[in-house]
Amino acid sequence: xxxxxxxxxxxxxxxxxxxxxxxxxxxxxxxxxxxxxxxxxxxxxxxxxxxxxxxxxxxxxxxxxxxxxxxxxxxxxxxxxxxxxxxxxxxxxxxxxxxxxxxxxxxxxxxxxxxxxxxxxxxxxxxxxxxxxxxxxxxxxxxxxxxxxxxxxxxxxxxxxxxxxxxxxxxxxxxxxxxxxxxxxxxxxxxxxxxxxxxxxxxxxxxxxxxxxxxxxxxxxxxxxxxxxxxxxxxxxxxxxxxxxxxxxxxxxxxxxxxxxxxxxxxxxxxxxxxxxxxxxxxxxxx
Amino acid sequence: xxxxxxxxxxxxxxxxxxxxxxxxxxxxxxxxxxxxxxxxxxxxxxxxxxxxxxxxxxxxxxxxxxxxxxxxxxxxxxxxxxxxxxxxxxxxxxxxxxxxxxxxxxxxxxxxxxxxxxxxxxxxxxxxxxxxxxxxxxxxxxxxxxxxxxxxxxxxxxxxxxxxxxxxxxxxxxxxxxxxxxxxxxxxxxxxxxxxxxxxxxxxxxxxxxxxxxxxxxxxxxxxxxxxxxxxxxxxxxxxxxxxxxxxxxxxxxxxxxxxxxxxxxxxxxxxxxxxxxxxxxxxxxxxxxxxxxxxxxxxxxxxxxxxxxxxxxxxxxxxxxxxxxxxx
Numbered sequence: 001x002x003x004x005x006x007x008x009x010x011x012x013x014x015x016x017x018x019x020x021x022x023x024x025x026x027x028x029x030x031x032x033x034x035x036x037x038x039x040x041x042x043x044x045x046x047x048x049x050x051x052x053x054x055x056x057x058x059x060x061x062x063x064x065x066x067x068x069x070x071x072x073x074x075x076x077x078x079x080x081x082x083x084x085x086x087x088x089x090x091x092x093x094x095x096x097x098x099x100x101x102x103x104x105x106x107x108x109x110x111x112x113x114x115x116x117x118x119x120x121x122x123x124x125x126x127x128x129x130x131x132x133x134x135x136x137x138x139x140x141x142x143x144x145x146x147x148x149x150x151x152x153x154x155x156x157x158x159x160x161x162x163x164x165x166x167x168x169x170x171x172x173x174x175x176x177x178x179x180x181x182x183x184x185x186x187x188x189x190x191x192x193x194x195x196x197x198x199x200x201x202x203x204x205x206x207x208x209x210x211x212x213x214x215x216x217x218x219x220x221x222x223x224x225x226x227x228x229x230x231x232x233x234x235x236x237x238x239x240x241x242x243x244x245x246x247x248x249x250x251x252x253x254x255x256x257x258x259x260x261x262x263x264x265x266x267x268x269x270x271x272x273x274x275x276x277x278x279x280x281x282x283x284x285x286x287x
Numbered sequence: 288x289x290x291x292x293x294x295x296x297x298x299x300x301x302x303x304x305x306x307x308x309x310x311x312x313x314x315x316x317x318x319x320x321x322x323x324x325x326x327x328x329x330x331x332x333x334x335x336x337x338x339x340x341x342x343x344x345x346x347x348x349x350x351x352x353x354x355x356x357x358x359x360x361x362x363x364x365x366x367x368x369x370x371x372x373x374x375x376x377x378x379x380x381x382x383x384x385x386x387x388x389x390x391x392x393x394x395x396x397x398x399x400x401x402x403x404x405x406x407x408x409x410x411x412x413x414x415x416x417x418x419x420x421x422x423x424x425x426x427x428x429x430x431x432x433x434x435x436x437x438x439x440x441x442x443x444x445x446x447x448x449x450x451x452x453x454x455x456x457x458x459x460x461x462x463x464x465x466x467x468x469x470x471x472x473x474x475x476x477x478x479x480x481x482x483x484x485x486x487x488x489x490x491x492x493x494x495x496x497x498x499x500x501x502x503x504x505x506x507x508x509x510x511x512x513x514x515x516x517x518x519x520x521x522x523x524x525x526x527x528x529x530x531x532x533x534x535x536x537x538x539x540x541x542x543x544x545x546x547x548x549x550x551x552x553x554x555x556x557x558x559x560x561x562x563x564x565x566x567x568x569x570x571x572x573x574x575x576x577x578x579x580x581x582x583x584x585x586x587x588x589x590x591x592x593x594x595x596x597x598x599x600x601x602x603x604x605x606x607x608x609x610x611x612x613x614x615x616x
Contacts, residue, residue: 123302125542126594130549131567131586132309138571138579139313159542216434220553223436224568238437242557247443248455256444259437266432267425 011201011280020275027268031261035084038077046070046078046232057253064253067244072237076258079234082145083222083262086233087215089149094156094214095207101157102164103191109169118165124158130220137226148228152217160206167202171195201280208273212266219262234258295598299591306587310580311360369581374573380581383566388585390458390562393479395551398486399540405487406494407529407536413495414502415525424499430492435550439485439557446481453481456559482558486551490543497539501532534605541597545590 006013015021044050050061050071057064063072105117136151137143143151171177177194196203221227222235223242241247241255351359363369369380410427413420430438447455459465459474505511505528514524552564559565563582570578 119298119301122298123305126298126302126545126591127306128545128548128586128590130546130552131583134552134567134571135309135313135579135583139316212432217549219434220436220549223434223553224556225572238440242436242440247440248448250444250448252444255440256437259434259440263429263433263437267429270428270432271425 014279015276018275018279020271021279022275024268024271024275027264028272031080031265031268032084034077034261035081039074039081042071042074042077044071044074046075048074050074054249054251057257063257064251066240066254067246067249067251072254072257075232075237076234076261079232079237079258080261082228082231083215083218083234086145086148086152086218086228087211089146090152090156090214090218091207091211093149093153095160095203095210097153098157098160098206098210099164099196099203101161103168103195105161106165106168107172107187107191107195109165109172114165117161121158121161124155125162127155129155129217133217133221134224134226137221141229143227143229145228148218148221149214152214152221156210156214156217160210163206164199164203167199168195171198201276205273205276205280208269208276212269215262215266219259234262291602292598295595299595302591303587306584307361307364308357310584311357314576364584369584370577372570372578373575374569374578380578383578384563384581384585387561387563387566387582388589390555390560391548391551391564391589394482394486394554394560394562395548398483398490399544399547402487402490403494403536403540406491407498407533409491410495410498411502411525411529411532414499414506414528415521420499424496427492427495427499430488431496432492433489434553435485435489436553436557438489439482439554442481442485442488443557446484454478455481458561478560482554482560485554485558486547489550490547493543494536494539497536498529498532501535502528505531534601537597537601537604541594541601544593544597548586548590 047070049069051065051069053065053067053069055061055065061071061073063076065071066075101117101121105114105121108114132155133151136154140147140151172195174194177190180190180194218227219233219235222233223239225236225239227233227235237258238255241251246254367381369384371377372380372383375383409423413423413427433441443455446453454460454477458478459471460478463471463474465471502525506524511524511528514527551562552567554560555562555564556568563586567579567582567586569575570582
């Protein structure tokens with residue numbers, strides 16, 4: 001029974017037995033659990049006076065306290081939750097837009113339609129992302145989680161569109177696609193069943209990379225004070241630390257730990273991606 | 288050559304038009320009344336009333352039809368008239384930009400070039416040596432995963448606070464005044480180093496990973512295997528692989544400049560470094576929309592110019608590009 005399952009899902013087997021994937025998944029699971037359950041463990045509210053300020057990490061305050069006596073652990077886990085949520089939604093939207101444009105442009109490769117879509121994509125590729133985001137975010141006085149995600153996603157999709165397009169170009173002349181085409185199956189179904197389904201693992205890896213990129217963009221905006229207008233976020237924790245001269249005062253737990261968690265998460269996701277690459281790509285698998 | 292450059296140029300021109308249009312549309316689309324808030328901000332300043340009048344006619348002209356407003360907006364772009372800054376009243380925005388852009392170029396240009404060169408070299412080594420690879424790759428991934436401002440925080444903490452070798456704020460000491468003297472230049476470089484080093488470090492990871500993957504790919508190609516059977520040294524194979532692998536890295540440079548410039552904005556905030564990014568954030572926080580729009584347009588133009596330079600360089604190092612560009616499916 002189990003053997004049948006693994007025989008059918010060979011890719012999954014190779015993925016889950018890859019050392020890099022296991023290592024990465026462990027860390028990612030840990031960070032996700034921290035974001036999910038951390039706010040419950042925390043004994044304080046993120047904005048509440050939790051005790052003496054300027055305390056280094058201890059068993060009482062896991063990540064120490066800020067200069068005005070707020071608990072850094074509480075702030076970090078709450079902020080982590082917000083940043084992960086924005087990053088995940090934005091990453092999903094960006095992957096979706098990128099895939100749709102990539103599939104369509106690739107399928108109609110060489111036509112004027114493809115040229116136009118690629119021109120649009122290339123314009124967004126050269127547009128400096130953060131500067132554009134600053135301008136948009138600066139004029140929006142109220143920014144919720146979803147609005148944030150849409151803002152971030154709107155500039156994140158272009159490279160996905162390009163990558164998916166080139167993959168589609170290489171798939172669309174396969175015989176089974178031609179067969180579908182001469183059987184007068186609709187374009188939507190061909191894209192869905194013949195092309196998208198064969199690129200599932202690729203799209204999954206694209207999503208991980210998008211997630212990485214959108215989290216970085218989100219946290220940068222938050223750091224500039226242009227994150228969600230309500231609540232706390234990872235970038236905001238570090239913005240406070242910098243504004244209050246936390247680094248100069250040597251309060252590394254305030255300025256560095258929140259970012260360290262995010263950086264470790266993103267590194268772990270990179271590891272998963274390289275591991276998956278090796279697992280899905282038989283040529284690399286033998287090495 | 289003609290078609291390749293023409294195609295790129297069209298993209299850049301459209302991007303520029305789009306950026307100007309964004310500048311034009313966004314204040315008009317936003318909820319609230321920008322004119323009212325401007326009125327209240329200028330009202331206390333000397334000569335504010337007249338300047339405000341000029342600004343408003345120039346940038347809004349709300350009584351004219353939309354297309355005429357748009358045309359006037361373009362006129363102001365070409366005459367580099369971005370209006371008057373509110374924070375540094377009454378300095379024209381263009382003067383502030385001119386002053387700030389020096390700091391951006393001083394940090395970004397060396398950081399991009401050096402990290403590209405060093406990153407490619409390091410990546411090539413780890414691509415050919417399994418031991419080096421295992422030891423260095425996690426480190427490079429970690430660098431590439433760091434948010435720029437966070438890396439700036441670490442760099443400040445270690446080199447500025449713990450060891451205390453470098454100043455951590457500003458572009459030069461508050462006691463110094465800009466002049467072409469050795470003292471000032473030394474002081475400037477002293478302040479310049481940490482922002483530069485931060486930008487250098489974060490990018491280094493990305494370039495090393497990219498080149499390492501390229502070398503791995505080249506190593507599995509037939510020409511490398513053939514060289515190996517001929518008994519060519521590792522070093523020689525690496526050198527050939529490098530020359531092939533470097534081409535996508537140049538294209539990657541063009542793709543990443545936008546991100547790098549974005550990262551520089553946050554780094555300047557940490558170091559309180561008076562470049563365009565710092566100016567932009569000041570403008571946003573003080574709702575100085577003229578300054579913000581001016582800086583935005585400048586950054587877009589800078590990125591487009593850098594992209595164009597990379598395109599030209601690429602054409603010189605890879606003549607195939609013309610063919611590949613016209614024959615692409």
